[in-house]
Amino acid sequence: xxxxxxxxxxxxxxxxxGYELAKTFDSSIGFFWKADHQQIYRELSKLRDRGYIQGRxxxxxGKPNKLIYTxxxxxxxxxxxxxxxxxxxxxxxxxxxxxxxxxxxVDIEPMRTDLMARLxxxxxxxxxxxxxxxxxxxxxxxxxxxxxxxxxxxxxxxRHEQMxxxxxxxxxxxxxxxxxxxxxxxxxxxxxxGKG
Numbered sequence: 001x002x003x004x005x006x007x008x009x010x011x012x013x014x015x016x017x018g019y020e021l022a023k024t025f026d027s028s029i030g031f032f033w034k035a036d037h038q039q040i041y042r043e044l045s046k047l048r049d050r051g052y053i054q055g056r057x058x059x060x061x062g063k064p065n066k067l068i069y070t071x072x073x074x075x076x077x078x079x080x081x082x083x084x085x086x087x088x089x090x091x092x093x094x095x096x097x098x099x100x101x102x103x104x105x106v107d108i109e110p111m112r113t114d115l116m117a118r119l120x121x122x123x124x125x126x127x128x129x130x131x132x133x134x135x136x137x138x139x140x141x142x143x144x145x146x147x148x149x150x151x152x153x154x155x156x157x158x159r160h161e162q163m164x165x166x167x168x169x170x171x172x173x174x175x176x177x178x179x180x181x182x183x184x185x186x187x188x189x190x191x192x193x194g195k196g
Contacts (some may be wrong), residue, residue, distance in 0.1 A: 003033075003035050003039060003043045004043050004047050004052070005079065005082045006025075006029055006033045007021060007040065008052060008053070008071060008075055008076075008078065008082075009079060010024050010029060011053060011070065012071060012076075012079065012146075015056075015068045016069055017067060017068055018040060018041050018044055018067065019066070021040055021069070028150075031129075031153075031157050032153070044069060048069075050078075051072055052071070052072060052078050053069045053070065054069070054072055055067035055068065096114055096115070099111060099114070108178065111175065112172060112175050115168050116168075116172065118164070118168050119169060122161045122162075122164040122165040122168065123161075125157075125161040126165060130158055132154055133151075133155070133158060136150070136154070137151050137154070
């Protein structure tokens, strides 16, 4: 997936300014596709050059004029072609996981501190997903394809964050029981208290 595809997907919802697109990335699509505001503006220019979007200038009094971007028929076609291709499963690049791989060669206290920070990060993100779910889908159902897509994404995000938080708790517990470098800590997959 390219940033341009993500922008085209956002513009299927409604016409937006570059600022609104950047805010949409910050509050929704950015949970699973990161882009800073400069990248978004550069990509808007490329999409416009390709004829996938068009910009309509809106004159404003007392502030700079703004461009409102809409998807062109060519842009919708490009989005459909992109969406019809098989997706690529994401790869994980996480330095914490590499450190866990080398656990016998690293200091435990910095690892524990890092895991506690990650735990809080993922708990916060989980709580954020849950807040959004309750606000946007109070009865847990969706109307229409766009709503269904957003509901499913929010549920996946919430589950992912909960799963990573659970893993951090498990790793912290295992590190707590370590008595030395040669300690063997049994972990029964899926058998944690309250997890089944």
